[in-house]
Amino acid sequence: MTSWLKDAFDKPKPVIAMLHLSPLPGDTLYDSAAGMQKVVERARRELHALQDGGVDGILISNEFSLPYLTKTEPITxxxxxRVIGELVDEITIPYGVNVLWDGRASIDLAMATGAQYVREIFTGVYASDFGLWNTNVGEVARHRHRIGADHVKLLFNIVPESAKYLAERDLESLTRSTVFATLPDALCVSGLTAGAPTDTQTLSIAKTAAGDVPVFVNTGVRAHNVADQLAVADGAVVGTYFKKDGIFENEVDGTRVRELVAAADDFRKSL
Known part of the structure; x- marks a missing residue:
């Protein structure tokens, strides 16, 4: 199943950069005085900083829609x-979308905007910072098929941030059953929150149990550890490290992007 990665990206073990959109209409922190144009302008600056820095893909998310909903409002x-429509002609690399934390909305957005992949929580029941959190992967998978979005790849976050899986199951058995029963296109392994390190041992357990399904390291990738992480994972999703001073709320810093991509490229030359 790793063949789709080869088809989608120019390099092995791709580095996918998060493009975090500013708070949107309906969000508690939305700047209604500045309006949507400010959201678009920041997204444009960050898109070009990431692309110019050499990342292999983009994942566009409403990361600043805090506190998150597990079923989003349509306005999100x-x-x-709207933002993607204004930027799409400037996007030169594969891109995906993530409507936090709503798998169905993510697939709908991907279908409408031409995105190639989505990342979301598609399986499990959790006690989370957002309350009791349930999913229905069968319903979402059927919805994807019904709207003609089978080409949209589903990246399952197997270790959700800010949540604990309610069933007492170890990561190995959870990964094996997820792969067998729910047909993910890839798995993402995360730390506790955005930017938090992902334990390499945890990543290795998921990678071994996933078989041919690609596994991405989803948080905590930095220039100094990207080689170690990619030695295990099939790719990396990077957000916080690319921000100025490595601070989640800041804008993307092109120097940090180039630094991490260069470290990743040095590792990938040996493959």
Whole structure:
């Protein structure tokens, strides 16, 4: 199943950069005085900083829609579609979308905007910072098929941030059953929160149990550890490290992007 990565990206073990959109209409922190144009302008600056820095893909998310909903309001995906529509002609690399924390809305947005992949929580029941959190992967998978979005790849976050899986199951058995029963296109392994390190041993357990399904390291990738992480994982999703001073709220810093991509490229030359 790793063949889709080869088809989608120019390099092995791709580095996918998060493009975190500013708070959107309906969000508690939305700047209604500045309006959507400010959201678009920041997204444009960060898109070009990431692309110019050499990342292999982009994942566009409403990361600043805090506190998150597990079933989003329509205005969120609609606003994200507005931003992507204004930027799509400037996107030169594969891109995906993530409407936090709503798998169905993520697939709808991908279908509407031409995105090639989505990342979301598609399986499990959790006690989370956002309350009791349930999913229905069968319903979402059927929805994807019904709207003609089978080409949209689903990246399952197997270790959700800010949440604990309610069933007492170890990561190995959880990964094996997820791969067998729910047909993910890839798995993402995370730390506790955005930017938190992902334990390499945890990553190795998931990679071994996933078989042919690609596994991405989803948080905590930095220039100094990207080689170690990619030695295990099939790719990396990077957000916080690319920000100025490595601070989640800041804008993307092109120097940090180039630094991490260079470290990743040095490792990938040996493959």
């Amino acid at each position: 995906a609609v606003s994200m579609a």
